[in-house]
Amino acid sequence: GSTSHSVPLPCFPCPYHSSCCAYGTTLTDEEAVAIIAVHGPAVAYQTKWGEWRTRVRNRRCVLMQDNRCLIHGESYYPAVCRGFPWTDAETGGPYEFDRTICPEFIARPELVRLGRG
Numbered sequence: 001g002s003t004s005h006s007v008p009l010p011c012f013p014c015p016y017h018s019s020c021c022a023y024g025t026t027l028t029d030e031e032a033v034a035i036i037a038v039h040g041p042a043v044a045y046q047t048k049w050g051e052w053r054t055r056v057r058n059r060r061c062v063l064m065q066d067n068r069c070l071i072h073g074e075s076y077y078p079a080v081c082r083g084f085p086w087t088d089a090e091t092g093g094p095y096e097f098d099r100t101i102c103p104e105f106i107a108r109p110e111l112v113r114l115g116r117g
Helices: 029-039 079-083 103-107 110-115
Strands: 044-046 052-054
Touching: 029 044, 029 052
Parallel strands: none
Antiparallel strands: 044 052
C-alpha cells in the first residue's frame, strides 16, 4: 500500500500543542535502545507485558519540548509516530485507532476518508 496522501496535516508548527503526543508512543526494542542511548533511561519504560513506551509528563511525551519533537529527524524516530495518522506501524495497514486525538480530523472529516485510500 502507498503511504502517500494528498492532504498534508498542519504538523509544524502544530496549532494543537502536539495533541497527538499526549499519550506517548509504543517503541520497538530497537527504537527504545537507541532513544535511551541518546536521551537516557528516564525517557522510556517497559510495561508489565514487555512493551516499550515513551514516558509522558504534563500530558505530553517527554520527547516533546516547546511543541517540537526532539527526535523527529532521527533514524530512530518511532515508526508509530512516523506513520500516524495514515499508517499503522504494527500492521502496515491503515491506522485504525482514535484519530480524533488530532483536532484536524474533527475540523476536516474528509481527511479520515482520504487516509483510507
